[in-house]
Amino acid sequence: MSETPLQPFAPPAGLPFTLPTTASPQTVVTILFAMVMVYWTIYTVVAVYHWLHCSHRSAIAIPAIGTHLLISFVLASYALSGLL
Amino acid sequence: MKEFELESGEFVVLHTRKHWFLFVVGLVPFLILALLPIVLPLVILLTPPLAALAPTIDYTQPLMRATLGLWLLLVWTAAWGSFTRYYLNAWVLTSQRIVEIKQRRYFHREVSSLMLNRVQDVTTEVAGVIPSLLGMGSIKVQSAGAENEFHMRGIPEPELVRNLILKYIPEEPQTPGV
Numbered sequence: 001m002s003e004t005p006l007q008p009f010a011p012p013a014g015l016p017f018t019l020p021t022t023a024s025p026q027t028v029v030t031i032l033f034a035m036v037m038v039y040w041t042i043y044t045v046v047a048v049y050h051w052l053h054c055s056h057r058s059a060i061a062i063p064a065i066g067t068h069l070l071i072s073f074v075l076a077s078y079a080l081s082g083l084l
Numbered sequence: 085m086k087e088f089e090l091e092s093g094e095f096v097v098l099h100t101r102k103h104w105f106l107f108v109v110g111l112v113p114f115l116i117l118a119l120l121p122i123v124l125p126l127v128i129l130l131t132p133p134l135a136a137l138a139p140t141i142d143y144t145q146p147l148m149r150a151t152l153g154l155w156l157l158l159v160w161t162a163a164w165g166s167f168t169r170y171y172l173n174a175w176v177l178t179s180q181r182i183v184e185i186k187q188r189r190y191f192h193r194e195v196s197s198l199m200l201n202r203v204q205d206v207t208t209e210v211a212g213v214i215p216s217l218l219g220m221g222s223i224k225v226q227s228a229g230a231e232n233e234f235h236m237r238g239i240p241e242p243e244l245v246r247n248l249i250l251k252y253i254p255e256e257p258q259t260p261g262v
Contacts, residue, residue, distance in 0.1 A: 029150050050187070
């Protein structure tokens with residue numbers, strides 16, 4: 001049995017795509033923004049559902065939801081202003 | 085009301101929840117988290133090995149602004165969730181029963197009732213300086229058989245609530261003596 005020396009690993013050259021080796025800070029923050037907005041949407045829908053179904057028809061429900069949406073809109077716009 | 089239906093002739097006497105002070109105390113961690121991006125550069129400046137990093141935290145830069153906005157959005161959402169849970173926990177005293185509504189977390193809700201005609205003992209407790217100053221305390225309501233005990237913690241004006249509970253406990257019919 002012939003012995004061949006080990007060769008250093010080299011990725012195959014014929015891959016149809018290239019893996020990114022570095023991500024720019026802009027890309028990272030954009031992905032973070034998308035993730036936070038998905039989380040925020042799910043959380044808000046769940047909380048609004050509870051406000052509307054479990055708050056005993058409280059007069060505070062609609063103002064509380066409105067305040068949350070307004071402040072969230074301001075903060076999301078502020079964050080978005082750094083990405084555009 | 086969705087959690088319970090009032091019987092005929094039954095009416096709501098009091099609808100209460102935890103004292104506002106407990107809610108405000110619960111907001112303190114969120115306040116600290118919200119202030120963290122402002123305090124962090126100052127702390128870094130005061131720490132000599134890290135002082136060189138201080139200029140990188142500049143919120144006039146677009147990406148730092150985006151990061152700050154995302155951070156504040158997360159903190160705000162969590163704080164609003166805290167308010168939601170605070171508000172959805174409640175105690176309702178009706179003319180016939182006490183209803184405890186516990187929103188432990190989202191999609192986990194417990195509603196329990198204690199009929200006033202089964203109440204045997206009502207104990208209030210106000211312990212500590214701040215609770216005494218703010219009129220905040222707890223009430224323990226024990227029922228016959230001790231199968232159902234209500235313990236309301238951190239409610240405002242516990243003596244007033246106790247008096248209301250005692251007021252609406254139906255009097256037992258007088259049994260004629262032998």
